[in-house]
Amino acid sequence: MRITMIGTGYVGLVSGVCFSEFGFDVTCVDKDQAKIAALQRGEVPIYEPGLAELMVKNADRLTFTTDLPGAVENADVIFIAVGTPTRRGDGEADLSYVYAAAREVGEAMRSGSVVVIKSTVVVGTCREVRRIIEETAPNKEFSVASNPEFLREGAAIEDFLRPDRVVVGVEDERGEQVLKALYRPLNLRQTPIVFTSLENAEITKYAANAFLAMKISFINEIADLCETVGGNVQDIARGIGLDNRIGPKFLHPGPGYGGSCFPKDTRALAATARRLGSPIRLVETTIAVNEERMRSIPDRVIAAHGGSVEGKTIAVLGIAFKPNTDDIREAPSLTAIPALQAAGATIRAHDPQAAEAAKPLLPDVTWCNSPYAAAEGADGLVIMTEWNEYRALNLATLSRTMRGNVLIDLRNIYPPEEVAPHAFNYHSVGRKPHTAEPKSPARPRLVSS
Numbered sequence: 001m002r003i004t005m006i007g008t009g010y011v012g013l014v015s016g017v018c019f020s021e022f023g024f025d026v027t028c029v030d031k032d033q034a035k036i037a038a039l040q041r042g043e044v045p046i047y048e049p050g051l052a053e054l055m056v057k058n059a060d061r062l063t064f065t066t067d068l069p070g071a072v073e074n075a076d077v078i079f080i081a082v083g084t085p086t087r088r089g090d091g092e093a094d095l096s097y098v099y100a101a102a103r104e105v106g107e108a109m110r111s112g113s114v115v116v117i118k119s120t121v122v123v124g125t126c127r128e129v130r131r132i133i134e135e136t137a138p139n140k141e142f143s144v145a146s147n148p149e150f151l152r153e154g155a156a157i158e159d160f161l162r163p164d165r166v167v168v169g170v171e172d173e174r175g176e177q178v179l180k181a182l183y184r185p186l187n188l189r190q191t192p193i194v195f196t197s198l199e200n201a202e203i204t205k206y207a208a209n210a211f212l213a214m215k216i217s218f219i220n221e222i223a224d225l226c227e228t229v230g231g232n233v234q235d236i237a238r239g240i241g242l243d244n245r246i247g248p249k250f251l252h253p254g255p256g257y258g259g260s261c262f263p264k265d266t267r268a269l270a271a272t273a274r275r276l277g278s279p280i281r282l283v284e285t286t287i288a289v290n291e292e293r294m295r296s297i298p299d300r301v302i303a304a305h306g307g308s309v310e311g312k313t314i315a316v317l318g319i320a321f322k323p324n325t326d327d328i329r330e331a332p333s334l335t336a337i338p339a340l341q342a343a344g345a346t347i348r349a350h351d352p353q354a355a356e357a358a359k360p361l362l363p364d365v366t367w368c369n370s371p372y373a374a375a376e377g378a379d380g381l382v383i384m385t386e387w388n389e390y391r392a393l394n395l396a397t398l399s400r401t402m403r404g405n406v407l408i409d410l411r412n413i414y415p416p417e418e419v420a421p422h423a424f425n426y427h428s429v430g431r432k433p434h435t436a437e438p439k440s441p442a443r444p445r446l447v448s449s
């Protein structure tokens with residue numbers, strides 16, 4: 001079976017490369033000539049652990065091209081994995097790229113193909129894709145399927161090759177048989193494959209993302225309560241997470257969820273559901289809680305500095321919206337840093353992967369090539385992203401080289417007792433702040449007469 005993947009964004013590229021790892025010949029198509037040229041040279045346009053290695057390993061089965069008609073004509077299965085960004089104005093998903101791809105697919109495909117929508121699309125989109133292809137190619141026979149993707153950035157290869165489940169929406173037997181064959185390698189691991197209708201598959205994707213986003217906003221609000229009453233959110237997350245009905249994952253409080261999926265998909269679900277007359281208030285509230293949280297981060301940093309950052313230097317560790325990615329889309333750092341600058345702070349920043357992408361968006365930041373370099377001479381240090389290399393910082397060195405002693409750990413990566421021996425005013429999320437002991441005043445010397 002020959003696969004064509006339209007769109008070499010995160011989902012398209014990872015899925016294409018992983019299907020080649022499953023043993024299929026895959027042609028990845030994109031309109032972006034520079035990107036395709038780079039991929040043809042073996043360069044990977046995104047930082048994703050393991051992706052480059054798989055591309056090299058399966059180079060014989062992978063083709064990259066801008067020639068959509070040629071790639072579609074020769075394919076048995078055509079995946080549409082183009083972007084569905086937020087539409088300006090109403091917050092719904094912009095489906096124009098999906099529909100444009102559907103039209104091009106209709107023109108070029110041969111009869112008998114299966115068209116699979118992998119892009120995140122609102123309910124009803126797959127039916128509209130069918131209508132568009134029928135209109136474009138009235139005499140061709142084809143099946144439409146929906147196969148939403150649940151992979152996480154930074155763990156995308158693992159998530160694709162070893163998923164918790166695969167969801168497939170189909171409209172006929174042929175679609176089901178072809179998708180079963182594509183995911184046969186997962187039988188070894190007995191991965192459940194949920195076969196359902198096109199509409200159910202479309203809604204499942206949004207419901208999954210919205211539920212996870214809701215868990216995060218929930219624990220963030222519990223963290224606020226803990227800060228008010230002097231509680232410890234870590235103990236509470238563990239206490240509730242050990243209940244199998246709740247589960248321990250996605251209960252890490254932080255600066256708010258960012259990235260290319262949760263903000264966009266929660267907005268699209270809320271807006272579409274409201275338009276359809278069935279508003280999902282929990283999701284609307286999740287969005288509001290998250291937006292407010294992101295906006296409040298600079299105030300939190302300012303408060304930790306005694307109410308003003310005017311003339312102060314702040315080191316920010318982590319710009320990417322999460323570790324193991326160079327993606328900065330909707331990252332909390334992108335709103336926090338300009339707000340701190342507007343409040344008079346000078347920013348020194350470090351990120352292991354995302355600095356290049358962030359430079360044009362964050363002017364007047366001093367970019368440093370290590371966390372220690374960023375901390376040098378700073379009044380305060382903010383851990384914004386939980387990169388592994390920030391988990392074992394030498395706190396004694398930091399304390400020695402910083403001018404001030406404010407440490408703000410927005411990801412709770414340090415146990416307060418580990419920070420306590422160092423002279424930091426330590427602020428984390430949903431836990432009591434730890435204030436450094438005031439230095440004992442110098443003892444008066446006894447002077448003998």
Ligand code: UDX
Pocket residue numbers: 149150151152153154209212216249250251252253254255256257258259260261262321322
């Ligand atoms: C998410 C979904 O997990 C994935 O299934 C879907 O296909 C795409 O969207 P991704 O955005 O790559 O994946 O990252 P994820 O690990 O889910 O994190 C999303 C955001 O939530 C990040 O900003 C992260 O920092 C935040 N988060 C996550 C928390 O604040 N707390 C948590 O407990 C988990």
